[in-house]
Amino acid sequence: MSDKHVDELSGVETTGHEWDGIRELNNPMPRWWVWTFYATILWAVGYAIAYPSIPMIRDTTKGLLGFSSRAELKQDIDQASLAQTKFRDLVAAKTVQEIDADQDLREFAIAGGASAFKVNCAPCHGSGATGGPGFPNLNDDDWLWGGDLNAIQQTIAHGIRFDADTDTHISEMPAFRDILEPTQVREVAAYVWSLTNAPRDPAMADAGKQVFLDNCVACHGEDAKGKPDMGAPNLADAIWLKGKGEDAIARQIVEPKHGVMPAWSARLGDTTVKELTVFVHSLGGGK
Template sequence: MDHNEKDIDDVTGIDTTGHEWDGIKELNNPLPRWWLWAFYATIVWAVLYTVAYPAWPLVNRATGGLLGYSTRGEVVQQIEAVEAQNATLTAALASVDLASLSEDQMLNRYAIAGGAAVFRTYCSQCHGSGAAGAVGYPNLLDDDWLWGGEIEEIAYTVRHGIRNEVDSDAHWSEMPAFGELLEEQEITNLVEYVRSISGQQHDAAMAAEGTILFEEQCTACHGEAGMGDDSLGAPNLTDAIWLYGGDREALTETITYSRFGVMPPWSPRLSDAEVNAVAAYVHQLGGGEQPATE
């Protein structure tokens, strides 16, 4: 058939494209006019959009567009508007006496809501989204605090951190690596003694041997009864709460090699209001301690 001659379908009377599969021919139906106009309109719209708005990526930025619109700029404006609305509360939170924060219900609610956001952003990576902690990262829901659980003490810990070399006011203490000071059997006896005062299954004879070792080596920080000292970050060894584990293997590793957990200071990255807010949030989770009464 001549290429210029149309192949007309006998049934529909419409010419075909010349393609045929198993006797089935493809009709050469034209596209609907409305579809063509819509297609042309999208092309025109795309051209106008790329001229008016940021569109084409360059080396270190994108074309700005004639309108100069920026989604980042819009977000910044929205954040600034919210901050302006909350400026009075934020200023009050930055300078509030944390011990009396709960007396101001509006400010306290504002602090807890803001503190929850701060916690999810900066603290949940270590302490967990629910603040239950993990091995080596304290559970903030219980009432066992290494450096004190009053709201002001929590704020201090957040602001300055623990055993870091950035903030000179960071909490600081260091447990000796007793593997360099004691024999293996002495460490084993100490482990049994610690298990005995924490109410765990233990070897009584070894625990008795460990009693003197504990008095000589450990009471300076953990106290004679093993109750700990939050001014030194020394944990209470008589309860069932363990930062690194209370089984024999974990206790042996702790005594042999010591522990040296580090927390960064958040004051360079968080404002005073944000530090106070996250302290308020953590304090009300359930384990925060109330100020001691005289």
């Protein structure tokens, strides 16, 4: 006599498990599901044989097909590099003006320049090229050494006050501590600030205009809009690199700060410098 229990309502044998009077029916799995399960096991075995999958002590099994994701990635990179060779050769052979005039070549140069910028220039100028205290914003129209393609290329290639490059930009604002009286420093600072903002003392700003004409126009010009060929900034555009306000201007007059930018030509090569030039020019501030 069988001791197995059969459910009275369904007529199906139970498994013998019971929870609070509830018994589990011993229904068989659907045949299609069982065969699918067996198929997945066979697939897994076949996959483990065909592809690298089983970890060993120092490595993994290589698989009969010899597949390698690293080798596949390297092949993709090599193909991409080969496709880029034609464009890079054209960039190397053409001037920045010719590159900028060719739409396809310009797009390629901007993409390459953007990549090079993130690696080499973003630490100082920021990932968005907006600069920061002491580091110029490359998106605006304020260019110390000129914002056309040739000027940008020269600056990137040879740097600013970079002693290791004989063609680097060189200019230094003299310290006026021993040239101007303290009152004159405050006056000319007030005048410079008054070009774009309301000074604290209009009378002092008026007096500072003459101090400016006597001491500053040689570099900054009579209109105070600067001279790019000398690296003298425009003082009438409300863009301040070393700090804004009359006190900050006075400190710069008395003890000027001079930034240094490395020359990138020797490190990156002329082709990448051209790509950077086109990219920076494309940000919107280039002239």
